[in-house]
Amino acid sequence: MPMPNQEHWVLTFVCPDKPGIVHAISGAVVQAQGNITESKQFTSESNHFFMRLQIESSISKSEFETVIQEIAEAYQMEWQLDVVGRRMKTLVLASKAAHCLNDMLFRQLSGQLPIEVEAVLANHPDLKSLAEFYKTPFEHHSIESANDKHNFEKRIEELIEQKEIELIVLARYMQILSPEFCARHAGKIINIHHSFLPGFKGANPYAQAHQRGVKLIGATAHFVTEDLDEGPIIEQNVDRVTHEESKQKLVRIGQDIESRTLAQAVSWFAEHRVLVDGSRTIVFS
Numbered sequence: 001m002p003m004p005n006q007e008h009w010v011l012t013f014v015c016p017d018k019p020g021i022v023h024a025i026s027g028a029v030v031q032a033q034g035n036i037t038e039s040k041q042f043t044s045e046s047n048h049f050f051m052r053l054q055i056e057s058s059i060s061k062s063e064f065e066t067v068i069q070e071i072a073e074a075y076q077m078e079w080q081l082d083v084v085g086r087r088m089k090t091l092v093l094a095s096k097a098a099h100c101l102n103d104m105l106f107r108q109l110s111g112q113l114p115i116e117v118e119a120v121l122a123n124h125p126d127l128k129s130l131a132e133f134y135k136t137p138f139e140h141h142s143i144e145s146a147n148d149k150h151n152f153e154k155r156i157e158e159l160i161e162q163k164e165i166e167l168i169v170l171a172r173y174m175q176i177l178s179p180e181f182c183a184r185h186a187g188k189i190i191n192i193h194h195s196f197l198p199g200f201k202g203a204n205p206y207a208q209a210h211q212r213g214v215k216l217i218g219a220t221a222h223f224v225t226e227d228l229d230e231g232p233i234i235e236q237n238v239d240r241v242t243h244e245e246s247k248q249k250l251v252r253i254g255q256d257i258e259s260r261t262l263a264q265a266v267s268w269f270a271e272h273r274v275l276v277d278g279s280r281t282i283v284f285s
Contacts, residue, residue, distance in 0.1 A: 007058070008055070009054065009057060010052065010053070010081070011052070011080070013050075013051055013077040014048055014049065014277075015078070016049070017047050017048060020075075021051075022041070024071050029055055029057075032055070032059055034055040036054070037056055039051070040052050050275050054084055064081060068081065082272060084271075087114050087115055088114060088167050089165050090117050090168070090169060091118055091156065091160065091163065091165045092117055092121070092169045092171050093122070094127050096124050096174075098130055100259050101120065101131070102130055102259075103260070104259075104262070104263060104266065106134075112263075113263060118165060121139050121141070124142075125140040149178070150178075167188055167266070169189075170192065170224065177189070189223060190222070190262070191222055191223075191224045192219060192220070192258050192262040192265075193222065193229050195220065196217070196218030196220060197222065206250045206251050210246075210250055213243060215241060217253060218237055218254075218257060219237055219262075220261070221266075222234055223281070232276055232277075232281045233281060234268065235261050235264045237257050239253055241253060268285060
């Protein structure tokens with residue numbers, strides 16, 4: 001825990017790798033009267049340096065940012081400073097499946113996820129009572145045409161601006177977002193796909209898995225891009241199955257995997273532990 005009159009900050013950055021980065025950032029922390037409580041770093045094959053620090057300091061955020069800015073310019077850093085544990089404003093998109101949404105809302109309520117779900121936006125009315133149980137605003141807008149899809153995405157944009165949304169989570173939202181929307185919010189949309197990617201992309205992966213007689217089924221949480229199920233992977237999990245499992249049993253097993261995989265990815269993102277390196281992610285878990 002931070003000392004009295006001290007704030008606990010999380011600083012993340014990425015920059016081209018070169019000598020002196022750690023020395024420079026450590027000097028900046030000292031200048032900010034800070035104490036490093038957690039530090040992780042990685043240099044990727046793309047020759048980029050990634051770092052995540054948690055720092056206790058008594059100075060204000062604006063003062064801290066002024067100290068960091070000089071270093072950031074010298075090393076061409078893309079960086080972010082936030083308060084450790086701050087609940088990230090989140091918008092959830094859903095369709096009919098309840099398991100991922102229920103798991104997220106329960107974890108939020110019980111303090112297991114550092115997010116604040118500002119609203120649930122769905123293309124079916126089925127999950128209204130679930131959202132209301134958790135006292136979460138719910139909107140339903142049917143998507144039957146290209147114009148409906150355009151209006152749905154327009155409503156998402158309105159909520160992003162009104163609620164200052166920082167993260168969009170697709171909790172088994174069974175619609176494809178437009179390339180333009182994906183590009184505008186790149187690195188801020190997390191999807192859960194119900195297979196261990198890159199296997200069984202697209203629709204009905206459990207049926208595909210059952211037909212192929214797989215011995216492992218899994219789920220993948222990834223960033224959304226305009227290419228379906230191709231975004232940088234954040235987290236994956238699998239469970240072992242046998243030939244005895246029916247397709248329905250695979251679905252039941254898989255839904256549990258989906259829920260915990262999505263929750264872990266969202267938690268890491270909200271804690272600023274996920275950084276993008278091209279088509280890959282760096283996860284400081």
